[in-house]
Amino acid sequence: MSRRAERTIADLFFALGDDTRLSVVTRLRAGGALSATALSYGAKVSRQAIVKHLQVLEGAGLVTHERRGREVLYALDARRLEEARAFLDAISAGRDRAIARPRGLVEEPPPRPRGRR
Amino acid sequence: MSRRAERTIADLFFALGDDTRLSVVTRLRAGGALSATALSYGAKVSRQAIVKHLQVLEGAGLVTHERRGREVLYALDARRLEEARAFLDAISAGRDRAIARPRGLVEEPPPRPRGRR
DNA sequence: CCGACATGCAACAAATCGGTTGCACATTAC
């Protein structure tokens, strides 16, 4: 499931761009570390689906996990959320501050409108 | 192409969760209103792909478009970005909680797995 | 009018996503 391991800003937003994952994030924020099984209670989808979502979130650096006996507890990593917030700060609140633009993005200068394609 | 018209927060993040779209957003932020064709210069994908991305962005309320003669100019709507930022503010804890939590992921003392459900 | 430019539309195609189910394995409670 999206095994980029790149951890770009886009990956971060992608991870947040799903209702179920967003719900997981808010629940982890409110309830601390929880297991996939615990998170699946009250969710509209199965435990396995939650597990996959947690893997996406972890891949984006938004959560970490720790084995605790027979269960695995997932916790939110707020630092990554800060990064997302900082990015939005940079492009929404204006200010010509040098924004931390995601590495690898195509940011070519205005090319001459000459030529095809 | 995701014709929800719901404009939820998740839709917003989804729209931002793609390298090409994020690039479009930053370019619109820096360069003001641009046409799909102009945006396609320097992009890794075709004009049509850019058009589709612009439709996704518009569906999320992030951009608006205006016909200008034979071209269509797309512009960023910062208000929607503010919404995303506000959401992140709300869940990214900031506030009084110590964000500088070293490395510990679990906040709960002993697991104390008692009979659940 | 003509030609260049910009957009609009539609049909594809391939990859990814979000989800399920079934079952094996590990750990804990009793």
Add this chain to the structure above:
DNA sequence: GTAATGTGCAACCGATTTGTTGCATGTCGG
């Protein structure tokens, strides 16, 4: 030890995403 409980793995599915190409239409400048 045995039964619960929690996890891990893999196959499979349908829908959506992301991209392409080809062509038609609209608009502007000589």
